[in-house]
Amino acid sequence: MSDHLTVVDHPLVQHKLTLMRDKGTSTAGFRRLLREITQLLAYEITREMPLTTTTIDTPMEEMEAPILAGKKLALVSILRAGNGMLDGVLELIPSARVGFVGLYRDEETLQPVQYYFKAPEGLKDRLVIAVDPMLATGNSSAAAIDLLKEAGANDIRFLCLLASPEGVERMKELHPDVPIVTASLDRQLNEKGYILPGLGDAGDRMFGTK
Incomplete structure (x- = not known):
């Protein structure tokens, strides 16, 4: 994961993303597609997880087989x-530890305000994947990464569904050591900080709120 930004152009990812962008897609459909597309993106973001070996018995013989090394991955959701x-991600890696960062965006300043933070112990020994469907202004994402670094994390990756050029630049400026994996680098932000063409407010579409 040497590149700062990886856009996953797999046909299944792109197909599912198109369905998610469509404003006619139902809340239930949006939720299901988000889970499915996240699995495909998680496959990419975990590609370089370290492996070690263990001795097992297959039905045929004993062998040295690859197995994930080190402490369990930490998955951190940027609420909501x-x-x-x-x-x-948890369907792929059910043993992952889970943390939460609560930030909301002040509509006047577009700056993030923290209201909750709870992370697993031993972040310095874990691969930490922060997840948020949208990398828009980058302010909330960068603030969440700040909190994770303060808590000891030093191997962090950021997983999102959509990214704006402005958000990617902001993250690169503040956290050049944090690779970003996304399904699409969209065109731009509008004056309210929403991604264009985007898919609207991911939280509202996922939870059926307005």
């Missing part, structure tokens, strides 16, 4: 929309 991505 990040919760929609948790299930997708």
